[in-house]
Amino acid sequence: MIVVVNGKEHTVNVDPETPLLWVLREQLGLTGSKFGCGEGLCGACTVLIDGAPERSCVTPVKDVQGKPVVTIEGIPEDHPVKKAWLAEEVSQCGYCQPGQIMGAVALLKKKPQPSDADIDAAMSGNLCRCGTYGRIRRAIHAATGKGGKP
Numbered sequence: 001m002i003v004v005v006n007g008k009e010h011t012v013n014v015d016p017e018t019p020l021l022w023v024l025r026e027q028l029g030l031t032g033s034k035f036g037c038g039e040g041l042c043g044a045c046t047v048l049i050d051g052a053p054e055r056s057c058v059t060p061v062k063d064v065q066g067k068p069v070v071t072i073e074g075i076p077e078d079h080p081v082k083k084a085w086l087a088e089e090v091s092q093c094g095y096c097q098p099g100q101i102m103g104a105v106a107l108l109k110k111k112p113q114p115s116d117a118d119i120d121a122a123m124s125g126n127l128c129r130c131g132t133y134g135r136i137r138r139a140i141h142a143a144t145g146k147g148g149k150p
Helices: 020-027 080-087 097-110 116-123 133-143
Strands: 002-005 008-011 046-049 052-055 068-070
Touching (some): 002 020, 046 097, 052 097, 080 097, 097 116, 116 133
Parallel strands (some): 002 068
Antiparallel strands (some): 046 068
16 A cells, blocks of 8 residues: 655555554654544544644544645744744643644644634644643734734
8 A cells, every 4th residue: 555645655565444654653763743642533633634734633634645644844944823822931841842843734724824713723632631732722813923912
């Protein structure tokens, strides 16, 4: 089976029902996406599939054939979201942050100037046990060039 991840084609020999998360982590060595709940509820495993944020822990690898997959490793270090995350010092434990960043990247691609309500709606499925939601919101606004202001 062929998957395209971060712009590169990979041949993987796995059961088609294998969750994409395990293919990314175990077959391709891309460990940025995290295993959190295993049920698609926490967002730690979020990747972009065909540009949309999806939970890789519940997505069978067969479902991504022919669709580009982007992981946190595929987001450049100088991307406005990553730069804003550092500037706003969003991370505490950091476990959820790859999924949070992927959600933010998808949101800004869809809605370049989101309101607080837009951010809350788009990010509501990404859980942060450290409670950095305020910083996450400020970072998303900062990535738009608004300097953290709604």
